[in-house]
């Protein structure tokens with residue numbers, strides 16, 4: 001959604017509340033009168049309005065507000081400020097910049113952005129890929145550990161201070177990434193079995209860890225990294241350029257945050273996955289749809 005169209009959502013607090021109300025109780029903007037509020041506890045539609053703007057359920061007597069039990073309840077921002085925060089998140093401002101723009105403290109805006117990232121993670125639905133997929137692993141994190149400058153450099157697949165990530169990309173489709181404990185043949189196979197339907201064609205690099213794929217019901221083709229750029233393969237399809245493109249896309253996004261703690265890393269990784277998979281869609285609409293959902297009990 002362009003800033004120009006967004007402007008009418010943030011004309012006033014009541015306009016912003018109406019937008020959230022429509023997304024929450026009608027699943028999108030729609031037209032016509034505001035939809036009736038539904039109780040988040042029992043889903044009965046017969047809630048009546050209270051003087052303070054909240055509702056009380058006629059069936060179970062539960063009192064709820066516009067943001068009750070949604071991801072937006074994570075911090076006390078007004079509907080208008082929330083819409084701006086979501087817009088600035090869509091535009092990829094880091095929390096600190098967004099806080100300055102909105103006049104909101106850093107801890108508050110960080111809590112808001114973390115709630116958005118948690119919602120994205122919770123909304124990520126595992127897909128079963130089929131047909132042609134690329135599989136690859138990559139390491140995220142600093143180029144070298146912070147405290148061991150003099151130590152011998154890690155080489156090849158052994159990079160203990162980095163976070164290993166396994167990715168599957170469907171040709172002309174979506175990507176799905178997972179933080180893995182290690183990049184052993186066993187881990188990579190387990191993730192592939194979970195994500196890719198047997199019988200699919202899997203492209204990987206030449207690493208031996210992928211050798212077992214052919215024994216597990218996959219058609220497996222390896223890319224020869226050395227020859228890839230100089231001599232296209234006979235079919236022209238044996239490459240993992242899609243996934244390598246995603247790795248640099250995700251690493252570029254993470255760089256902006258100047259170091260993400262390992263604990264929060266999965267949130268930022270899934271955010272990159274979400275942005276990539278929905279890059280041709282209206283992200284603001286997607287974000288609002290997800291954020292007004294009830295927070296699942298964990």
Ligand SMILES: [Zn+2]
Nearest residue numbers: 039042057060
């Ligand atoms: Zn109820």
